[in-house]
Each structure stands twice: as structure tokens, then as C-alpha cells.
Amino acid sequence: MSKKEKDNLNKTDEIFTEKIEPSFISEEMKVSYLDYAMSVIVTRALPDVRDGLKPVHRRILYAMWDMGLKAGSKFRKSATVVGEVLGKYHPHGDVAVYDSMVRMAQDFSMRYLLIKGQGNFGSMDGDSAAAMRYCITGDTLVLTNKGIIPIKTISQKNEEEIDLTILNYQGKKKNADKFFNSGKHNIIKLVTKDGNEIKGSENHPLLVWRLNEFNAPTFEWKLLKDITQDDYLIINRNFSLFSEKNLDLKKYYPTINLKYKNIDLPQSMNNELAFLLGALVSEGSFHRGQILFNNKDINFYNKIKKIILSQFKGIEIYERDIKGDCKELSIYHQKVVNFLNNIGLSFKKSAEKEIPFSVLRSKKEIIKQFLIALFEGDGSVIYKTDKRHNGKSIELTYNSKSKILIDQLKIVLLNFGIVTTCPYQDPRNECLKLIISGVENISKFYKEINFFSQRKKAALSKIKKINDKRMSKTDWIPYLNNYLRKNYQNSFIHKNNFDRYNNLEKNYLELTKFLNNRDFKMIAWLRKNKFFFTKVKFIERLNNKENVYSIKVKSDCHSFIANGFINHNTEAKLASIAEELLFDIEKNTVKFIPNYDESHKEPLVLPAKLPNLLLNGSMGIAVGMATNIPPHNLSEICQGIIYLIDHPECLTEELMNFIKGPDFPTGGIIYNANEIKQAYTTGKGSIPIRSKTEIIEDHPGYFKIIVSEIPYQVNKAQLLEKIAELIKNKKIEGIKDLRDESNKDGVRVVIELKKDAFPQKILNSLFKLTQLQDTFHVNMIALIDGIQPKVLTLKSILEEYVKHREIIIKRKTEFDLFQAKERAHILAGLKIALANIDEIIKIIKKSKDREEAKNNLIKIFKLSEKQTVAILEMKLQQLVNLEKIKIEQELKEKLELIKKLEAILVSRKKILNIIKEDLIKLQEKFQDERRTRIDIQEVKEFAQEDLIPNEPCVIIITHDGYIKRIAPETFKVQDRGGKGIMGLTTKEEDVVEHLFTTTTHSDLLFFTSQGKVFQLKAYDVPIASRTAKGQALVNFLQIASDEKISALQHLAELKNCKHLVMATEKGIIKKVDISDFVNVRRSGLIAIKLKKDDLLKWVKPSTEKDEIILVTALGKAIKFKEKQIRKMGRTAAGVHGIRLKKNDKVIEMDIINFNNKNAKLLVVTKNGLGKLSKLDLYRLQGRGGSGVKTAKITDKTGEIVSAMVIDETIFSQELTGDLVIISIQGQVIRLPFKKIPVSSRATQGVRLMRFKNKDDKVASVTLV
16 A cells, blocks of 8 residues: 555544544433333324324325225225335334224124225234235135135145136136135134035135115125124126146156156146046046056947057057956056055045046146046936926936045136035935036036047936926026015015026116116126025034135226125224214314325324214233223213313313213223222223123023123133133032123123022122132323323313324314415406407407417416316306306305405304314214213122022031041931931041031131130132042141140020130130130131140120030030039130049030020930930039939940030021931941931930941031
8 A cells, every 4th residue: 555545544544533522331321212202102002192192093095095995985904004005104013903803803803894895804803803904715716717626735835926717706816915724713614505615714704695784685795703694695607717827747757766667757737647537536546556457338448548549659458358347457567656646646545535636737628638538437317307307318427436536626616607406315325416406407417528438428418308497496596586676676576586697698688777786787697607506504613723815906996706705804894973073174174294214194083073082992012101091981081071172171070061071982880980080080090891791590599691792802712711711620610601792792601509599699709719800990092183192081181182182173174264365366356257258359369379278368367377267167157147146156155254264263262162063973973871880889809708608507526636527418318227328438547527617708716625716717618539548637727736626616506695605625715705706817826725634615795694504425425504603814824614533534425595495305325326315304513513424334335425405496497407426437327317216315216326337436416
């Protein structure tokens, strides 16, 4: 490098170095992040408070307005709209645009639809909207210029540019330029009564023929999921499309194998090869690597042999004679065998045969040759006497065991204009028989295809002798005859029939004289297309999802023919109410800005006569913020704005007299006026919303919960899945069946309950555990002036709307004023011209050209250039007197209008009155009833008691500390002395210690052997089966390892009692006030102070007027008055109740109510004996005595294990009067109390229970 070059380079470095400024990367990141955040907020995520729209929604609505897709126009394809938006305004991908467009057409998302959609725009089950294109399964055959091909074979990619010609619904050839694999979807299968079949996604539209709301027959696009058995499907038969060239076969040559003999293979599909394939499909078979062909017809056989030898030069074939005068040949050369397989000849069994793809992808003549050979092999034709027509008829059929082949054949024959009937199965041989009926269809087969053999050709040629005017069901046009006769009082129409194409053709010219324009077009289209109308046989929702495919068609209609059906996609236009957002946009009411590439201009905001932000709400997530604005009722919002205009200083509470709360499109019930008020006054809040439900009793004891509305934005399918999951996991019990009976008329979810279930409790559980009850979190953030994000209150949103409308009306008025002044100026010039018309004409005639005439008029009459141009362009007809009057009248009107507009511009009050008038008109035009009910009460939190029914239960506790809860009806009633059933499975050496009845809502007090007390709800005790051992108490109570539960009480039964009387195993007794146990902390309380060798055993309520009885194991009992025990504190030790002998212990303490005159003492011994004794036999003694004998204790009886005081008179109120006894080994018996005999005090009793195991003993006893 030279010195001069180095100096120049150094100078350049110095210049750039001077321009570089150092910067911290943290600052750069901060600035860049904020720039990006604001870009997202302004251009994508948040709505503008003025029109309630985000940029993408605004661009979609404006594009549709600009395209002329207004409410009164025809629908246009969604893809067209998306393309317009992408190309001109929003280059962010078609998914973003289409999804935004779809939402504006969803009646479950928008309170007031802004786009009117035709087709499937999604559902509240979370189903996606129909693609902008169609979705059918991969085996669907599409008519193209490259053959009749399954749609999935068009491309192996998920999305690819293609170049295909297809047929649209008018039979015109159109270009398809894109292929899509749309993934797996739920599939609906539709089959018509004539056997035409198609499978597609629920959102796939087909063309149907039906009666509209005016009972006029019409063509309509319907989604597969909406088609019913009353609909007629439209089948194309009048237009055909075959491949433009024959398939090149060289790429299907098998791999070269040197072992094979060199045999020539055909390079492209030809007539002879197609004929051979037809013969092999019908009469061929595959066996041990060889292709076999046999036939009785020697000419047909020789034809096939000749084709094989000519198509595969050098081949050798093996021939033999077989049974039935048949000749058979076999192709065993593997090069030929593999080649034929490669081009689509199936080697599967006869029930799975199909038409080779190489045939379907070739020209019409190729398919014809294939069909000739196919029908020659398995087709038949019979010329026979037909009683129905008093003459002859032809029966033309094709027979095959393969349904795939039959379905393909129906579609191929349709492409020749031949309609076939629904195939029926021959029970003798399981063959499907496809019939071609009707003179027209048979004639087409005769002319277009025919047979090979002379015999069959001759039989088929008899069709020429049959009356070609004979009616056929394939020529029928439903509804047309009745419609014409009902709507046209014309003798010609009433005397003739038009329900067949031949009648329509014959009477067409005469008929058109009487038809209105709509009916004329309809009948002309029918006559041109000669559609085949076939009614739906069945519609089936398939269990498994399948891949669906689609193609994009470059046409206005986007339709194409597949499987004979005419297919379609989604369409859209502006809803009528959306136009209120765009009215006057052409009057310079809003500012327009350049689009992304400055090739077009787009509005910065819409004029928005409609208060859209509150009407439809909005939701979106920006960087660092999110908006969630609920929708509202139009009438309420309009009334609120009018009140605000009249009372600008009003409070939010006053506005809420008009705007009651959100009004969701899905209905439901919202709760808590305070939450609504908070959301409106602060811009933030949480509003509870609950489904609308009803409990219905179908039959006595059988209930259903009907859900007719669900919360806004809740996915119904996911909601049902959640309920099903809760049922499966037994988190909610009592539900027998769950069904979704929703349809286009609304939501209907049926929850069927089991017999005697508690419907309100189950419904409460569903509200608590599922989105049947949800919360709408309000966060009203929107852009002010399109720039500044701000949390807005209800009043501030309305104020911003009014401010925006003031600007719009002012700009509109200025525009109208300018236009009026411009027109008045022109009219004033025309008036001058008419007053001086002769002189004007003279000046014009003298002028050599237009420019000179213009200048002369300006100079002489002091006119402006615009006035002069208008005069020069004035037509001669305006010179008449009538036109002069019209101009003067129009000028007068314009001057009055100018005065009115100028008055508006200087008066804010007039502008506000215009806003109010606009709102009143909006209300009159679009008002509807509120959908969401408001309950001003606060929705309460569910307590466990709200979710669990209060029903009887039995609590069982074992000696080793296991507890469980079971239903009383678990044990059936048996006779005294029975063996009973197993009540639980205890672990080794464990015994049942406590068995008692209560209700699930009861508060249970657990008194331990160590003198402590704990509290637990009965429903917190786990439910277990009859034989289960239960769960360890240590899971629920904080008890020590050596601590046992000695007594239980339920607080619900202590309402009329004052004290709890406690007794220990050593005979110590104590009385404590019940109020001391109302609030028991989780860690428990001390109930009694015990000696080291003593255990607390019994705790029972008393009224202070009662008597107390203590019973010992060795048969002693003492009865004394409760008053002999003084009331003590919780920590006191107690006093002696009975004096015990050595080795004796107290086994029961019970309370004798002072009202019990008929009470008896029940005693049950260890060996299963028991008795009842009247309490009168026990004299009152003083506390601390040794008692009297209560039972004769022997080896036969064993010690007393249970005793209780029983009054039979209370059974009808509280108890069923049954005694339940459970043994140490878990054996249980339930027996009627009445079967226990009353005995004297000192007897041993009778047998109550026999044990399965001789070592078993009684453990516990209770009454139920």
C-alpha cells in the first residue's frame, strides 16, 4: 500500500472514530426493550378506547368495507378477505388475521357479531374454525387435470405450492395452487341413500338442496355437522374432468435383477395395458408369486393372452385347462409381476381389490378400456320383462366383494355422467351388487363404455328399443313441483309436472314466461347442471381422528368436486352492526396513515358510532400488562352514555342505574354488586360468574341437573372432561351419566344422578371443583388517543367515547359543509348562466376553443373557474324551464343546509344532541334482551357441609386405632342367633372397640384413654367398604402411640344436655360442663386427670336430673342420682362411682334420662349371650357403693362386654330399632331389638350371636 493510501485510510478511521459515542449495554437494552414493548402495546395487543379495536381487527373491518362486503352484499370467501388484509395492511401471517376474523364471527365470543360468517367458525368446545379451505380425508377422490386422485397423494408435504386444474360447482375448470395437510381432526362420515360417501372434518361444507325459511327450494352450503337426514346432497354428473395425458410408467419399473430374463415393459399407460388391468382386477388372482387369469369366454381369454405377449415382449406364459370349461394362464415372470404391482394392481384378497392408480391418472380412453374389461369380467346385463312399465327393461350390474372398488367405481362412472344405485349385498356369496338403472344412465354406459363380448353388447344394445322418456329416480328434482304450484296461480304450471329433468326440458320455454327473476335463474341453473339429488341415509361421527387435507382454489367460489360431492369453505361479510363502526369514514372523519409499504392508506381509528369497547369487550396480553374488558348490553350502554352527556358530573353509582353489569354472550349468572362496582370505579375487579342450571326430578328419587348456560370463555369440552375425571376419581359421587346434548340452538349438558342422590350437594361440588363457576378478572386497560395505555373506569371509557364522537361529528360536519358550499357555488353559477343563457351561448359560439370560452365567461360574468367548467359541461336539457326551477330549489336547500351545518360547528350542545340521537337510533335498531342475569348477593364460599349430604352413617374404631365410616344399610337385618356377615377385616389380634351411629355433619369428640379430647367432623372420617380395616387415627388426630380412643360423642346430640359425665375403668366418675368442649384446638384438650393405672372409658351427656348406672365385667351394677356428683373443671380427677372387687372393672357407664319410664338395661356377654332387664329391678343406691347383681356370670356366658340403657319408645324417632353386634374377628350381625327377651336381673340371658370361629368373642355393640 502506498504512503498516500495509508494516510487516506488513517484520516477515514479518525472521521469514524469521532462519530462513535460510548454507550452502556444496559442502557441500550433498556431503551430497546421499552421501544419494543410500546410497539407491541400500540400495534398489536391493546384496543383503542375510541373504537374498541386492535389494529388487526380494524384492518379486517376496513378491508371488508373497502371490498364492498357490507351486510347487504353476497358472502365472499374468508381466504379472499385474509389475502386482502395481508396484501394491503397487516403483513404478519394469515393465521393471525384469520383467527382475529374468526373471533369477530363467533357468537360465543362476541356479544354483538361484527362479522357474519357462513361455515364453521369454531365452537365453545374449543373446536377450531374451519380452515379458510376445505378438510376431507385422504382417500377422497378429486377430479383434476392429472387424473382422479386421492387428495392425500397430491403432495407428501404438510403444505406445498401446486398447479392443478379442478372443477368448481358450476362445472368450470379452475386452478388449485396450494395443498394443505391440516392434521388430525374429528371425522364425520356421510352416506347417501344411493351409496355416495364422503368423510371430512365437522367444519367441512357441502352443497345441499333444501327449503329455506320461505319454503322456497334453494342451494345452500352446510357443514357436515349440521347436515341432517332431511337434506338432499348435490352430486355432480354433468361435467367431467380426466387427466390430460397418460401416466409415464418408466419410474415404476422394478429394480433390475440379473436373474430375471430380459423382458420389455411398456413406457406409458396405453389402451391394451388398461384393458389387461381391468381383466386382472375382475378375473385375476395372485397365488405363490404368480398372477393368474381364467375365463370361459375364449375370445376374452385370447384377447388377454395377446395383450400380455404384446405388452411384455419376450415373456413366457403358462396355460392350462381347469374345471368348468375354463382356460387359465399364469404370469410368473417376476419383473412383470412386480411391474404390474408397482402401477397399482393389488395382490390382496378379492374383498380388498381396487382400481389401479395408473388407470385413474390417465386419459378418458384409458379408463374406458379398463371399464370395458372390468365389466366384461364381473359385470352382467340382462334384457328382461318389466311388469312396472308393461314392457322390457335392462338390468345392468357390476359385482364385487370389494367395497373400496365399488366406491371408486361409483365415482369413476359419475365422471362419465352415469349415476349408480346404492350397492346391496347378496347374502348368498357376500358380493356387493352395483346397479346402473334408468334409461339415461344405461344409454350413457352403452355409448361411452359398453362391453367386450358380442353377447353382452347385443343385450345392452336393446336399450335403444326402450322408451327414452321413461322416468327414472335419478332424474327427480325434489320440492320443485310443489313450490311452483304453490307460488304461481297459472293453469299451465298446474297442469304439467316439473319434477323430472325431461319434463323440465320439454316445458322450459313456456315455463320461463311466468317465472320471476329469482326462480328463472334457479331453474336455468338446474337445467344447465342436471344435478343428481340424493338424500342422506346416515351421518356417523367416527371414534378415531384422521388426517384431513385441503386445496386452495383460485376462484371467487373456492369450490371443487370430490367423491362426486360439491365441496366448499368458509365465507364472510360484515354484520349489519359493524357498519356502524365505519359509517362516514369516507367523509374525512378520521385520519388515514400510510400502510407498511406506503402503497395504500389505512384509518388510524374508525368513526365508531357504536360504543364498541364496552359492547364487545376486549382481551389481550402486552409486554408487562394485560387487558380483560367484559362485554355489555347495547341498550344499557346507550342509556348510560345519554345520561352522562346530560349529567357530566355524575358518579359511577349513578351510571350503574343504567349499566347494571357485564352481559356475556354465553349468558350465565354474575354475582356480587360490590365486585361489579369495584370493577367500574377502579378499572379492576373479579366478578364471579356461575352457569345457569336447573334440577329436575324425572321420576321419584331420580334427579337430573340441566346446564343451559356456561360462564364466558369456558371451554365446554374441557369442562365435561373435568367432570368426567372427577367422577372417575370418585371426587364427586352420585352421578350416573353425563351427556352433552348441545346443538345449534344452545347449550344443554345433562348430568343424570343416581337414585336418592343429593342433587344440590352434587351441584355445589361441581360449582366448587369445575368451571361451572368461574371468575371474570376485569382489567380495563386501553389506549388513549391510540398511544398511551391506561387503566380506565367505566365513566372514563364513556367520556373518551363521547370525546371521540364529538371530533368525528365535527369533522363530518366540516366535510358536509365544504361539499354543500362547493355545490351551492356551482348552483349559483348555473343560475347566472340560465338567467343570461342567450349571451352565454353567443360567447361560447364566438370562442375558438374551450379555453377561450372559459376565460371570456370568467371575465364578463365574474364567475369562478369551477362555475365556468360546470356551465360549459351543462347539457342542453338543463335549459328547459323545469330544470331552472330544480336548480333554484336545490340552491335554496343547500343554503339552508349550510346555515344548519355552521350552527352545529359553533354549538357543542348541538353536537352532543347528535350523539344522543345516534345512540337512540342504535338502540332502536339493535337492542336486545340482557343475556346474563345479575344477582346482587355475594356468592358464598362453599364449606364442606355444602358439598357433603347430611346422612346417617356408622363409625367403627378398632382397638389398634383404625377408623372408618360406612352406611347403615351395609348390614341387612337377620334373625336372633344368626351368624351375620363380615363387618371389617382387622389385622391380626386387633378388635373392634367402638361402633356407633351418627350423621355426616356431626362434630365428633374423641376422648382418649389418657384423658384428652380431640374434635373431628364425621365426614372427615374416610368412607370404606364393609370389610376394609379403615385408616389409622394418627392420620387425623395428634394422639400418642400408646393412646387409644376410649369414648366418642357428637356435639349435635348434646344440644339439650348440660354436662358430660366421664367414667374410668377403675370406677372413678366426674361431671364437666359441655361448654368446656365447644372449641377444641387441633392439639386437643385435657378432659380428666387420671391415675397412672387408670383409663378413661366412657363419656356421656346428662341433663342434671338424670340417673347414672355403672356395670362391671363380673356382673355388678349400681344406680345413683347424677346430683350426687358435683360439677368439676376439665383438669379435676373425679370421685368414686362404684367400689370394685379384685380383678373386676367397669365395662359400661350409661345415663338414665329422668323421662325414661320404660327404660331397660341391655347386657351382652363375651360369648354372645344377652338379655334385657327392667330398670325398676335396680334400686337407687348411694354413689360409691358395691352395687347389685345384674347378670349370672358363668363359663358359658363369659364376662359382660357391653351394657346400655335402652328406651324402645324412641326407636320410631331416631333409630330403626336394630342391634348391631361385631366380634373380635370382625364378624357382624344385625338383629331386631324386639327379638331380645326381657329377663329378670340375675339371669344369664339368651343366645344373640353364634361365631364362625369358636375362639371368636363379642367386641362391641350398638343400636341403629
